[in-house]
Amino acid sequence: MRVFVTGASGFVGSAIVKELLSSGHQVLGLVRSDSAAQKLTASGAEVCLGDVNNIEIIQRAASTCDAVIHTAFNHDFSQYKANCEADRIVIEAFGEALMGSEKPLVITSALGLLNYDRPVTEDDALQVSSTIVPRAASEEAATAVSAKGVRVYVVRLPASVHGSGDHGFIPVVINTARDKGESAYVGEGHNRWPAVHRDDAAIVYRLVVEKQPSLKVLHAVAEEGIAFKQIAKVIGDGLHLPVISKTGDDIAAHFGWFAHFASIDCPSSNKKTVEQLGWEPKGAGLIEDIKNAGYL
Known part of the structure; x- marks a missing residue:
């Protein structure tokens, strides 16, 4: 298959490109800079140079491929809502380009959008609105595109x-601990983060375009939920800092804009994803990676 991958030079996207190429597929990767284009070419992929928000470019690229994997997202949290709405427009544009073709469109969402007193499953539909949780815009767009007959x-x-x-959430927690001189968790620290090694996540995307399963929502989750206190402890131990609970106003004082994410409790199941894809995550676990993958 020839697969169009947005965010092809990103942390997740580059792993997907590598996984697709090693499995014998062709890749057309969207990147924004000449330096990223050179790296993509060196990997064996074709280059589509441009911005994901340029609708003409992405629709033209999608029309030349057998599948689309969309991972590009602007993680500037100072304009988070605007970025989420921009992602909605991109997904709808892909839907227009692929309508009637039966080519699969694979989009990316976040498990932190759902929060129950039990592990989130693939059957759990998004209950929040983008007016309340901006990131919900991506799944709302996927639903709208699917209603038009696109295989999403x-x-x-x-x-x-x-x-x-990694330049995601764990580095934020580590840098905050360094800046504050202590590694913190919220309350008793029992809130749980699901996790996955990026190489295992890349396999999920590859298997989706290959198998095109009946399951339309999939969870790239290797570890169902790791207590945030455990994450804070391994960071504190590694940096030789005290590990401290934060409550009340001290939560925002320590974590700032990240306080919401530090409080997320979102254990998540991968049962149906494993059943339908035959996926077997084999990468290192989160705690092992924090200790050994250069985070500290």
């Missing part, structure tokens, strides 16, 4: 997609 899949990623070179 949603891959929900956990709070931590980890591995060497």
Whole structure:
């Protein structure tokens, strides 16, 4: 298959490109810079140079491929809502380009959108609105596109997609601990983060385009839920800092804009994803990676 991958030079996207190429597929990767284009070419992929928000470019690229995997997302949290709405427009544009073709469109969502007193499953529909939780815009767009007959899949990623070179949530927690001189958790620290190694997540995306399963929402989750206190402890131990609970106003004082994410309790199941894809995550666990993958 020839697969169009957005965010092809990103932390997750680059792993997907590598996984697809090693499995014998062709890749057309969207990147924004000449340096990223050079790396993509060196990997054996074709380059589509441009911005994901350029609708003409992405629709033209999608029309030349057998499948689309969309991972690009602007993680500038100072304009988070605007970025989420921009993602809605991109997904709807892909839907227009693929309508009537039966080519699969695989989009990316976040497991932190759902919160229950039990592990989130693939059957759990999004209950929040983008007016309340901006990131919900991506799944809302996927639903709208699917209603028009496009073959859409949603891959929900956990709070931590980890591995060497990670620049996501765990580095934020580590840098905050360094800045504050203590590694913190919220309350008793029992809130749980699901996690997956990025190489295992990349396999999920590859298997989706290959198998095109009946399951339309999939969970790229290797570890159902790791207590945030355990994450804070391994960081504190590694940095030789005290490990402290934060409550009340001290939560925001320590974590700032990240307080919401530090409080997320979102254990998540991968049972149906494993059953339908035959996926077997084999990468290092989150705690092992924090210790050994260069995070500290």
